[in-house]
Amino acid sequence: MTTMTIAKAINEGLRAALTDHPKSLLMGEDIGALGGVYRVTDGLIGEFGPDRVVDTPLAESGIIGTAIGLALRGYTPVCEIQFDGFVFPGFNQITTQLAKIHSRSNGNLSVPVVIRIPYGGGIGSIEHHSESPEALFAHTAGLRIITPSNPHDAYWMVQQAVECQDPVIIFEPKRRYWLKGDVDVQAPGPSEDPFKAHVLREGADATIVAYGPLVPVALAAANAAAEDGHSLEVIDLRSISPIDFDTVTASVQKTGRLIVAHEAPTFGGIGGEIAARISERAFHSLEAPVIRVGGFHMPYPVAKVEEDYLPDIDRILEALDRALSY
Amino acid sequence: MGTHLPSTEFDGTAVDDQREADAEAVMGEPPAQMVQLLGPDGKLGFDPVFTGYAAKLTPQVLRGLYADMAAIRRFDVEATALQRQGQLALWVPLTGQEAAQIGSGRASQPQDYIFPTYREHGVALTRNVDLAELLRQFRGVSNGGWNPKDTNFHLYTLVLAAQTLHAVGYAMGIQRDQKLAAANAAASGTPVTEPDAAVIAYFGDGASSEGDVHESMVFASSYNAPVVFFCQNNHWAISVPTAVQTRVPLSNRAKGYGFPGIRVDGNDVIAVHAVTEWALEHARQGKGPVLIEAFTYRVGAHTTADDPTKYREAAEEDAWRAKDPLARLEKYLRAEGLADEAFFAKVKDDGDHLAAYVRRTTHDLETPDIRTAFANTYAEAHPLVAEELAWFEEYSAGFAGEEPAEEQDRQAATAQVSPKAGH
Numbered sequence: 001m002t003t004m005t006i007a008k009a010i011n012e013g014l015r016a017a018l019t020d021h022p023k024s025l026l027m028g029e030d031i032g033a034l035g036g037v038y039r040v041t042d043g044l045i046g047e048f049g050p051d052r053v054v055d056t057p058l059a060e061s062g063i064i065g066t067a068i069g070l071a072l073r074g075y076t077p078v079c080e081i082q083f084d085g086f087v088f089p090g091f092n093q094i095t096t097q098l099a100k101i102h103s104r105s106n107g108n109l110s111v112p113v114v115i116r117i118p119y120g121g122g123i124g125s126i127e128h129h130s131e132s133p134e135a136l137f138a139h140t141a142g143l144r145i146i147t148p149s150n151p152h153d154a155y156w157m158v159q160q161a162v163e164c165q166d167p168v169i170i171f172e173p174k175r176r177y178w179l180k181g182d183v184d185v186q187a188p189g190p191s192e193d194p195f196k197a198h199v200l201r202e203g204a205d206a207t208i209v210a211y212g213p214l215v216p217v218a219l220a221a222a223n224a225a226a227e228d229g230h231s232l233e234v235i236d237l238r239s240i241s242p243i244d245f246d247t248v249t250a251s252v253q254k255t256g257r258l259i260v261a262h263e264a265p266t267f268g269g270i271g272g273e274i275a276a277r278i279s280e281r282a283f284h285s286l287e288a289p290v291i292r293v294g295g296f297h298m299p300y301p302v303a304k305v306e307e308d309y310l311p312d313i314d315r316i317l318e319a320l321d322r323a324l325s326y
Numbered sequence: 327m328g329t330h331l332p333s334t335e336f337d338g339t340a341v342d343d344q345r346e347a348d349a350e351a352v353m354g355e356p357p358a359q360m361v362q363l364l365g366p367d368g369k370l371g372f373d374p375v376f377t378g379y380a381a382k383l384t385p386q387v388l389r390g391l392y393a394d395m396a397a398i399r400r401f402d403v404e405a406t407a408l409q410r411q412g413q414l415a416l417w418v419p420l421t422g423q424e425a426a427q428i429g430s431g432r433a434s435q436p437q438d439y440i441f442p443t444y445r446e447h448g449v450a451l452t453r454n455v456d457l458a459e460l461l462r463q464f465r466g467v468s469n470g471g472w473n474p475k476d477t478n479f480h481l482y483t484l485v486l487a488a489q490t491l492h493a494v495g496y497a498m499g500i501q502r503d504q505k506l507a508a509a510n511a512a513a514s515g516t517p518v519t520e521p522d523a524a525v526i527a528y529f530g531d532g533a534s535s536e537g538d539v540h541e542s543m544v545f546a547s548s549y550n551a552p553v554v555f556f557c558q559n560n561h562w563a564i565s566v567p568t569a570v571q572t573r574v575p576l577s578n579r580a581k582g583y584g585f586p587g588i589r590v591d592g593n594d595v596i597a598v599h600a601v602t603e604w605a606l607e608h609a610r611q612g613k614g615p616v617l618i619e620a621f622t623y624r625v626g627a628h629t630t631a632d633d634p635t636k637y638r639e640a641a642e643e644d645a646w647r648a649k650d651p652l653a654r655l656e657k658y659l660r661a662e663g664l665a666d667e668a669f670f671a672k673v674k675d676d677g678d679h680l681a682a683y684v685r686r687t688t689h690d691l692e693t694p695d696i697r698t699a700f701a702n703t704y705a706e707a708h709p710l711v712a713e714e715l716a717w718f719e720e721y722s723a724g725f726a727g728e729e730p731a732e733e734q735d736r737q738a739a740t741a742q743v744s745p746k747a748g749h
Contacts, residue, residue, distance in 0.1 A: 025502075051502055057548055062491055062541035069495020072480075073439075075502070077495075093538075096485045097492070104469040104481055107702040141703050165705035195709075242710045 001184055007177040009151035010040050010116075012185065013158035014078065018048050021076060024162050025052040027063055028080030028116075037082055038118060038177055060090035064115065068097055071111040076162055084119040084171075085128025085300075091136075098167045099142030114161040118174035119147075120213040120263050121310055124303040131300050132264035134171050138241040138273075145240040146194050147171040149215035151181040153238065156188040171240070173213035197244035199251065203233035206257035206323050209248055209274060211237040214261050214311060221316035230320065240270055248274060249281045256287035257323040261311050266294035288326035291319045360621055361601055362591035366649045368657025370596070379600035385664040391432060391595050392655050392665070393673050395424035398448040399652065400677030401457055402626075404684050405447075405464070409630045413688055414464040418445050422593075422625030425651030426558050428452060429598030430526065430620070433606060436478065437523040439496055441489040444482040445558075446528050453479035457680070458687035467691050486529070487536035490555065493527030494542045497551035497609075500525065524552040524609035526602075532563025534579075535571045543583040543615070552609035554602065555580075555617040558592060560624035565637040577619035585615045592622030593651040623649070 004012065017024050026041060026048075032055040035042030045053035056063050060081060067077035081087045087094075094115070101111045121130030137143055144166050148154035154172070161168035190198065200215070201222055210218035215236045222232040233251050237243065252258045258278055260271035275290035293311045301309050363371055363380050370380075383391075402421050409417040420427065427448025434440060434452070442449055450460055455472050462471030463482060470481035483489035500523050511518045529539060534557055546553050557576050561568050572579075580587025586608070590601040598620055605616035623646035627634050634643075659665035700715040 051505065057541070057544045059541040059544065061538055062545050065488065065491020065538060065541065066495030066498060066545050069492040069497070070499045071495075072492060073496045073499025073503070075499050089537075092485065093488060093491065097483070097488050100469075101481075102705055103699065103702045105474065105702075106468060106470065106698065107705070108473040108475060109481075110705045112705075144704075242708055244709075246709075 001182045003180055004151050004155075004183055005178050005180050006148065006151050006154045006173070007038055007040050009148075009155040009181075009183050010158050010172065011042060011044070012183070013155040014041065014044060015047070016155075016185075017078070017159045017162040018044065018052060020159070021162055023074055024076040024078060025054060025070070026078050026080065027054045027056050027067055029056060029058055029063075029082050031055060031080050036080060038174065040116075040172075040177070041080065060086060060088075061093050064090040064093035064098060064113070067113045067115075068093065068101070068111050071113050072101075072109060076112050076114070078114040078116065078158075078162060081115060081117045083129045083174075084117055084131040084133055087115075087117055087133065094137065094143070094167075094169075095140045099140045102166070103142060110165045111167055112162075112165050113167050114158075114164075115167070115169045116158070117169060117171050118177075119171045120173050120175060121300060121306050122175040122213065124306070126303070127300070130303075130306065132171075132262065132295070134240050134262075135264055135269045135273075137169055138270060142167065143241060144168045144195070145171065146238060147173065147212040147240060148238070149173065149176070149210075149212055149236050150179070152183045152188075153191050153194075155183045155185065156191050157194050157238075160188075160194040171212060176213050176216070179216070195239040195242055195244065197238055197247040198236045199233060199247065200236050201232070201234040203231040203255060205231045205255060206259060206320055207233045207235060207248070207251040207255045208259045208261060208316060208320075209235045209237055210261045211240065211270075213263060217311065217313060218261055218316060221313045221320070224313055224317060225320055230324070232320070237270075243270075243274065243277070245274075245277050245281065248278060252278055252282045253285045256285055258286070258290045259293060259316060259319045259323060260290065261293040261316055261319075263295055263310055265297050266292040267297050269294060288323040291323050293319045360589045360591050361597050362594050363597040363600065364591075364594045364654055364658055366593075366654050368654050368661055370658065373597075373600075376597060376600040376604065379603050380596045383596065383599065387432075388596075388655070388659060389665050389669060391428055391599070392652065392659060393676065394428040394432065394448070394451055395595065395652050395655070396673045397677055397680055398424055398428065398451050400681055401447065401451075401684060404681040405461060406626075406630060408461070408685065408688055409464070414461060414630075415466045416464055417630045418447075418464075418628070419624075419626035419630070420445050420447050422623045422646065422651075423558055423560055423620075424448055425595035425598055425655075426556075426592035426620035426622045429595040430556055430602040430618070433599045433602035434526060435521065435523070435606070437521045438526065438606065439478045439480065439493075439500075439523065440526045440528070441480045441493040441496070442482055442528045443486070443489065443530060443533065444484055445530070446482075449528065450479055453477040455479055458684050458691070461684065461688050462691055465688060465691055467693055486533040487538040487542070490527045490529055490533075490542035491538050491545070493525045493553050493555075494546045494549075494551050497525040497546070497553040498549055500552055501549070522552075522610040524554060524606045526554045526556050526606070528556050528558065530563065531557065531559040531561065531568045531571050531576060532566070534576055535563075543580075543585075543617070546615040547583045547585055550612070550614040552612070553615045554605045554609055555615060556602070557617065557619045558622055559619050560592075560622050562624050562628065562634070562638065564628040564632060565634075567638075575619065577617055580617035583615075583617075585617065587617040587619065589619045589621055592620030593646075593649045593654070595651055595655055622651075 031041040032045040208218045271292035405417045408414045431449035431452030459471040462468035474480045577587035577589040
């Protein structure tokens with residue numbers, strides 16, 4: 001076991017991927033000498049050279065589009081998008097090309113491109129630097145989407161994404177980049193399958209599903225609820241596409257109540273998808289409607305008021321009160 | 327130029343003029359002139375660079391270029407007829423662009439990789455794509471009917487210009503492969519055996535306005551990627567003329583990216599072949615990208631859903647028909663005694679056979695099972711796909727033994743191909 005931050009864990013994971021897979025390479029803006037705006041790729045250009053740690057022109061469609069071409073030639077590019085809100089110039093390449101080429105080619109071609117996107121708010125930044133656009137990608141068949149909440153998952157997920165034959169988007173919880181935790185660099189252990197949810201805390205009265213930056217918030221809310229005598233089960237979803245509905249269903253069949261929390265707006269979001277699926281799978285187990293805790297239907301607000309926008313412990317506890325009131 | 331002094335510090339006219347003059351002094355005059363070797367009159371002209379390339383074309387190769395152009399034109403007629411008869415949902419005709427496509431495709435080597443847009447049926451022919459398989463997409467039985475790994479001819483891309491970036495990325499992969507091969511060869515003391523490869527990215531004058539073309543040229547230039555951008559300027563982006571896309575010759579845009587741009591007569595198969603061969607050599611030798619603008623004309627409609635009579639004059643079409651790529655090569659071959667009547671008769675005969683083959687195989691193209699779509703969405707197992715497939719199987723099983731009226735109606739409804747599909 002080694003203790004490191006999420007940012008360092010991704011850095012080490014990328015180092016391991018570049019070492020183990022000679023045809024993998026990193027691409028992105030400022031990822032070379034600077035090491036990325038979050039320093040996640042720090043030092044890698046010195047070890048692997050500019051052909052494998054590629055500072056690209058400032059063009060997101062260009063990054064994704066050329067990564068697709070490299071993948072068609074047999075390479076595995078790992079693209080860094082600088083911030084969540086800047087992925088959209090590359091959205092066309094991701095949704096109309098990357099997601100569809102395997103299907104379009106009747107399975108003859110694979111494009112195992114990995115896209116890393118720092119996402120979420122809580123860092124007091126300016127417009128376009130705090131968004132959670134995961135649902136826009138989850139709606140597109142052909143993509144896989146994962147999001148680590150801790151350093152151990154971060155270290156392994158980045159390598160698992162490189163090994164996956166499908167395109168994988170990793171949403172990295174940027175406000176948790178400096179969160180420290182134990183990483184077992186020898187073996188992934190229970191994190192062997194990046195598309196499985198983890199039950200982080202067992203409970204009896206209600207289930208909270210969260211992912212990425214809100215996992216620590218959900219755990220803190222469970223602690224607070226325990227002081228009030230309520231036993232909460234906390235699930236780290238880990239994978240947004242596919243979603244591990246089996247784990248969530250089993251939990252709801254036990255607790256009878258479900259709260260889903262994410263920073264993204266609730267309308268048309270992942271929480272709504274989980275609510276619908278769970279109502280189909282575990283209708284008779286539910287003691288209350290599935291309650292979503294998330295962002296409002298507005299552009300991500302200015303930094304000075306983002307605390308009112310972001311789900312926190314109190315917002316989750318308020319949702320718990322509502323769930324328990326049925 | 328350069329004599330006008332700015333009246334205020336904000337008037338940059340003269341500065342711009344001076345920059346332009348400086349740039350021209352460094353880069354040379356922009357290639358306003360078009361490379362043409364074989365004129366509409368069937369007479370061979372001279373070009374200081376490209377005549378040398380054209381001279382390598384033997385009579386047999388020249389006859390082959392004619393036969394290819396005739397074959398793809400005959401195929402185009404047949405596919406249009408198949409669409410009119412309801413056998414294809416849509417067809418994208420290429421008539422008028424045969425020389426641009428056959429000339430460039432025949433200049434490529436087997437190890438080169440080609441990214442077409444969706445009208446490159448002529449290039450497909452040169453890459454040995456089975457033309458019946460090419461029709462799968464237009465019959466609605468596949469979104470890509472051939473395996474690009476067999477031919478190094480990528481699938482058609484319908485989102486304009488998206489493939490230009492794929493082409494540059496692929497070329498960046500070739501660069502890395504070459505470095506790796508060189509390192510391995512040096513380590514083992516053996517020569518590199520892999521031939522140098524390059525990439526061709528096809529797009530049109532309409533797509534030239536897409537941002538992806540700009541980004542692809544920026545990336546290609548930054549990394550000196552071995553890619554040839556082949557723009558067929560066929561003068562019409564559906565109903566919008568080239569003048570709306572650009573105020574300068576498209577080939578001039580290369581100057582802004584710092585690599586050569588050449589305008590070639592796209593109806594002159596000899597010049598297109600020569601220029602493309604030069605450009606591919608340039609790319610393979612590590613000298614970086616080239617932009618070729620093939621100046622040609624879409625004689626027919628954009629697709630079978632289009633109606634050019636609404637936006638252009640018949641006189642314009644007639645003027646371009648007078649520059650027909652097949653007619654001028656036929657004149658040349660006959661005048662030089664390189665092909666006789668028997669040759670042209672055989673070309674016509676071969677075309678009819680090709681048409682019959684395409685017609686027969688189109689009727690026989692198998693409608694896929696939707697289960698293949700479930701299977702091909704992801705490369706690796708996916709629980710949601712598995713769950714939905716299981717539901718579909720159960721649902722379908724509910725119709726078992728229910729063959730009568732309802733099911734027949736359903737099958738008839740799904741078998742019909744909508745003639746309105748496409749854009």
